[in-house]
Amino acid sequence: MTQKTEPFFVGYLKVPKGLRSFLLMASLMFVGGFLAASLVIGATQDDAGKAGFRFDYGRQTVTGVVELKPYPLLRVTKGNDRIAVGHTLMLTGGGKAGVMDRATPLHGKLATASGVILERGTLDMLQLRGGKAGLKAAEGEASIPTSEPLGKWRLAGEICDGKCLAGAMQPGRGLAHKACANLCLIGGIPPVFVSSKPVEGSEFLLVASADGGPMLQSLYDKVGQFIELEGELERRGDMLVLKIDETSIGLAK
Amino acid sequence: MSVKYIPVQWNKNKWWYDGIMLFAVVCYLWVFIEITPHILNHESPINAQVHNARAFGSCAFLMLSVILTIGPLARLDNRFLPLLYNRRHFGVMTAFVALAHAGYILDWYFAFSKAGKYEALLFANTSYTQLLGFPFEAFGIFALLCLLILATTSHDFWMKFLTPPIWKALHYLIYAAYISVVAHVSFGILQDQQNQAFPILFVVVACAVVGLHLLAAISERKKAGEHEKSTDGWIEVCATSEMNEGYAKIAKLPKGDRVAVFLQDGKLSAISNACAHQNGPLGEGKILNCLVTCPWHGFQYDVTNGRSPAPFTETVPTYNLAVENDRVLVDPEANQPGTFVEPLVLSKPKGGS
Ligand code: FES
Numbered sequence: 001m002t003q004k005t006e007p008f009f010v011g012y013l014k015v016p017k018g019l020r021s022f023l024l025m026a027s028l029m030f031v032g033g034f035l036a037a038s039l040v041i042g043a044t045q046d047d048a049g050k051a052g053f054r055f056d057y058g059r060q061t062v063t064g065v066v067e068l069k070p071y072p073l074l075r076v077t078k079g080n081d082r083i084a085v086g087h088t089l090m091l092t093g094g095g096k097a098g099v100m101d102r103a104t105p106l107h108g109k110l111a112t113a114s115g116v117i118l119e120r121g122t123l124d125m126l127q128l129r130g131g132k133a134g135l136k137a138a139e140g141e142a143s144i145p146t147s148e149p150l151g152k153w154r155l156a157g158e159i160c161d162g163k164c165l166a167g168a169m170q171p172g173r174g175l176a177h178k179a180c181a182n183l184c185l186i187g188g189i190p191p192v193f194v195s196s197k198p199v200e201g202s203e204f205l206l207v208a209s210a211d212g213g214p215m216l217q218s219l220y221d222k223v224g225q226f227i228e229l230e231g232e233l234e235r236r237g238d239m240l241v242l243k244i245d246e247t248s249i250g251l252a253k
Numbered sequence: 254m255s256v257k258y259i260p261v262q263w264n265k266n267k268w269w270y271d272g273i274m275l276f277a278v279v280c281y282l283w284v285f286i287e288i289t290p291h292i293l294n295h296e297s298p299i300n301a302q303v304h305n306a307r308a309f310g311s312c313a314f315l316m317l318s319v320i321l322t323i324g325p326l327a328r329l330d331n332r333f334l335p336l337l338y339n340r341r342h343f344g345v346m347t348a349f350v351a352l353a354h355a356g357y358i359l360d361w362y363f364a365f366s367k368a369g370k371y372e373a374l375l376f377a378n379t380s381y382t383q384l385l386g387f388p389f390e391a392f393g394i395f396a397l398l399c400l401l402i403l404a405t406t407s408h409d410f411w412m413k414f415l416t417p418p419i420w421k422a423l424h425y426l427i428y429a430a431y432i433s434v435v436a437h438v439s440f441g442i443l444q445d446q447q448n449q450a451f452p453i454l455f456v457v458v459a460c461a462v463v464g465l466h467l468l469a470a471i472s473e474r475k476k477a478g479e480h481e482k483s484t485d486g487w488i489e490v491c492a493t494s495e496m497n498e499g500y501a502k503i504a505k506l507p508k509g510d511r512v513a514v515f516l517q518d519g520k521l522s523a524i525s526n527a528c529a530h531q532n533g534p535l536g537e538g539k540i541l542n543c544l545v546t547c548p549w550h551g552f553q554y555d556v557t558n559g560r561s562p563a564p565f566t567e568t569v570p571t572y573n574l575a576v577e578n579d580r581v582l583v584d585p586e587a588n589q590p591g592t593f594v595e596p597l598v599l600s601k602p603k604g605g606s
Contacts, residue, residue: 009548013551026336039284169300
């Protein structure tokens with residue numbers, strides 16, 4: 001309750017003397033608090049690691065055999081000084097779009113792919129230029145190299161969209177990024193499983209369904225979560241493909 | 254003097270208030286957006302859109318927290334009352350900052366796909382049945398809608414149009430918005446956080462908001478608890494010796510409303526404690542120039558009849574008083590708003606024996 005001695009503030013009148021220093025202090029604390037909070041919150045954001053579009057490499061053009069399962073891949077047969085022969089490149093379109101429509105007619109055939117590389121550590125992906133300039137048939141005969149089965153594995157980790165993970169977005173994984181990752185996957189971007197421990201030398205595994213096709217839609221719910229799962233591992237060139245047993249998935253402890 | 258009769262308009266104090274508020278917000282955003290990237294020094298920097306979204310989002314959270322602490326602070330300590338004065342502008346500003354946050358997110362995480370970004374917001378993540386991975390964006394959207402409704406209806410026109418009780422009830426949405434923001438952050442960014450600085454700050458701020466509300470409620474209950482019922486149903490307010498000239502004592506009535514008993518020129522008068530403007534606590538106000546002045550925005554009332562001076566038409570209920578054995582008693586049945594009640598001269602006890 002207001003006591004006789006206390007100054008009384010009326011908005012449209014002058015601020016009473018006794019209140020001025022109090023209000024000044026309160027204002028200073030308010031502004032100071034905001035400044036401090038900004039520094040603390042802004043300067044303690046997590047580092048998402050080194051990743052991104054490698055425009056500095058310049059446009060990359062390589063030739064290889066197109067494979068469609070589980071997602072459009074290029075098994076490189078004629079590389080350049082950055083992309084070696086035998087490398088398996090994941091292909092993506094611009095934005096949140098895959099390249100299945102462009103790759104389908106070239107299945108099992110030689111093709112020349114051109115675009116910009118996205119890279120995070122050993123994970124890379126080629127974002128194709130638009131239309132035929134990005135992917136067109138090449139001269140010559142070829143067949144899809146065989147893949148090497150590596151047996152059944154039980155792994156813990158996270159399903160991400162391969163493109164944001166490779167650096168299209170920073171940060172590009174985690175639960176706060178889940179909707180964006182789902183949107184990429186819906187658009188046909190290859191999903192990548194990031195294993196908590198490296199498997200056969202790599203922590204990045206291309207995700208496939210148990211039958212080797214694209215990831216099942218029911219797994220969208222699991223994207224971004226730390227999960228445990230089982231699957232058949234397969235080596236394709238220098239890339240590992242994980243055929244996930246959908247019934248084995250659970251939250252990791 | 255005439256300025257007194259146009260209370261809720263621009264004036265110097267409001268300029269100061271808005272100026273300080275804006276300065277703090279600009280400082281916050283400037284430090285976050287311009288300074289902290291250099292401190293972070295990541296090899297691959299956080300995308301500007303995400304960085305900005307975080308700056309505006311965290312700023313909106315802090316602003317909303319501050320807004321919500323002003324009420325209980327003012328109840329605990331009168332000196333904070335001036336902060337309440339222009340709180341609405343603070344709220345409108347918060348809605349804009351939150352809108353900017355949503356804009357950055359929408360144009361980044363929900364852009365670049367074949368679907369429109371608003372559509373994408375609806376179908377991208379539909380894991381509504383799980384806690385981890387829950388589409389926390391929904392909480393953010395709800396909070397933003399609340400803030401936008403509050404901002405749009407913040408003008409006095411809306412209060413007149415909706416009537417103060419409905420307006421006030423509507424503006425309790427701010428609590429729903431805050432709870433929703435807390436959920437938005439908890440199910441979103443907190444899930445990915447490695448560095449614990451932000452989570453700790455977030456929890457401390459949210460707990461401070463809740464704690465201050467509890468403290469204010471407890472202290473108010475204590476104050477109200479001091480008043481006892483007298484034998485004939487009238488409510489005891491205080492001892493006559495406790496009354497101060499120009500000020501009021503507040504008592505809680507059985508039905509839950511409060512009455513403010515004022516002492517003016519040695520005479521007692523009682524009006525409802527709830528201001529007709531926004532239910533401000535009239536009993537915490539003061540009599541200036543023979544008129545009770547509301548501590549929130551300065552609406553004024555004649556203490557003998559609960560009417561605002563012409564040309565204003567606001568009225569509040571009045572109450573009948575009595576003094577018995579040096580105790581001030583109030584009849585819990587309110588008179589119609591604007592009813593004149595003869596002020597009670599303090600020296601003459603009721604029905605003198
Ligand atoms: S003047 Fe606004 S609540 Fe009383």
